[in-house]
Amino acid sequence: MVGGDRKFIGALIAFAVISVSALTGCAGEQPVAANIEGEFPDVSLAETKSPVQFLRNDAASRIPTAVIDNVEGTVDESVACLDEAEDPDGMIRSWRSSALVTIVSGSAWRVEAIVDNLIQSFTDQSWAARSLGETVEFRSSLLTSKTSMAEIQVIGERPAADVAEGEDTGKQVTVEIQVQGPCVRTDGSGSEEVLKLEVP
Numbered sequence: 001m002v003g004g005d006r007k008f009i010g011a012l013i014a015f016a017v018i019s020v021s022a023l024t025g026c027a028g029e030q031p032v033a034a035n036i037e038g039e040f041p042d043v044s045l046a047e048t049k050s051p052v053q054f055l056r057n058d059a060a061s062r063i064p065t066a067v068i069d070n071v072e073g074t075v076d077e078s079v080a081c082l083d084e085a086e087d088p089d090g091m092i093r094s095w096r097s098s099a100l101v102t103i104v105s106g107s108a109w110r111v112e113a114i115v116d117n118l119i120q121s122f123t124d125q126s127w128a129a130r131s132l133g134e135t136v137e138f139r140s141s142l143l144t145s146k147t148s149m150a151e152i153q154v155i156g157e158r159p160a161a162d163v164a165e166g167e168d169t170g171k172q173v174t175v176e177i178q179v180q181g182p183c184v185r186t187d188g189s190g191s192e193e194v195l196k197l198e199v200p
Contacts, residue, residue, distance in 0.1 A: 036087055041149055041182045045078060048181035049095045049197055052150050056097035056179040059152055062121050063175060067107040067114060072100040072174070078194055081183035090189030095181040095197075100174055108158065108173035112139070115156040115175060119143065122152065149182035 053076060060071070075098045080090040103111055119129050122143050132140040137159065143152040155176040187193045 036082070036092055036185075038092070040092065040184050043182070043184055045093055045095060045181075045184055045186050045194065046197055048150070048184065049076075052095045052179050052181040053097045055148070055150055055152060056099055056177055059118065059122075059154070059177045059179070060099045060101060062118050063101055063114060067103050067110065069102040069104040069172075072102055074099045076200075077198055078186070078189075079180075080189065091186055092183050093186045093189070093194065094183045096178065098176060098178040100176045103173040103175065105173075111156045111158045111173050111175065115139065115141070115154055118154055118175070127152075151180055153178040153180070 056074070075096070077096055078093045079096050080087060081092045081094055084090075103114065107114070119141055122145075123129050125145075126147075127143045127145045129141050129143050132142050132153070134140070138155070138157050140153060140155045143154065153176075155174075155178070157172075157174050157176070159173070
């Protein structure tokens with residue numbers, strides 16, 4: 001693993017001191033009310049951003065550094081919760097943070113155990129896990145908690161079982177972590193509120 005990746009993982013661990021309680025805490029000043037029916041948490045998108053990022057970083061830091069080849073990238077963005085017909089201005093949004101981690105070739109065969117251990121580390125903290133599907137090359141699980149409005153999706157991808165060891169398939173073994181915050185009311189996808197939050 002290159003030095004930059006070590007710094008990234010170190011930053012993930014350091015960032016883990018931030019509390020995720022903001023996702024269940026009090027709300028600040030609310031955005032202009034969206035004219036869309038439904039019950040949504042009384043928090044702003046800005047209040048969910050940092051806790052969701054923290055949760056993504058916390059989950060990624062639970063992957064042993066010895067098996068990490070590279071952190072291919074992270075994504076932080078707000079996404080619409082409803083389809084365009086229901087919400088043409090994208091006013092109901094949630095914050096999504098993800099990280100794609102490639103596994104070193106010598107540990108690629110362990111990807112199932114890596115994913116299982118990551119999930120177990122959360123279920124040991126009273127998170128509930130359920131499978132979202134599994135194939136020969138892919139498995140996905142969803143983690144939820146009664147104490148968090150965010151949810152974590154853990155995705156492991158691996159070569160097919162019948163691929164000979166050492167054979168180059170052109171496919172990297174990866175663990176992807178996606179954290180989705182609660183759907184909340186905003187001023188819309190093109191609003192100053194949202195655009196400021198999405199600045200890198």
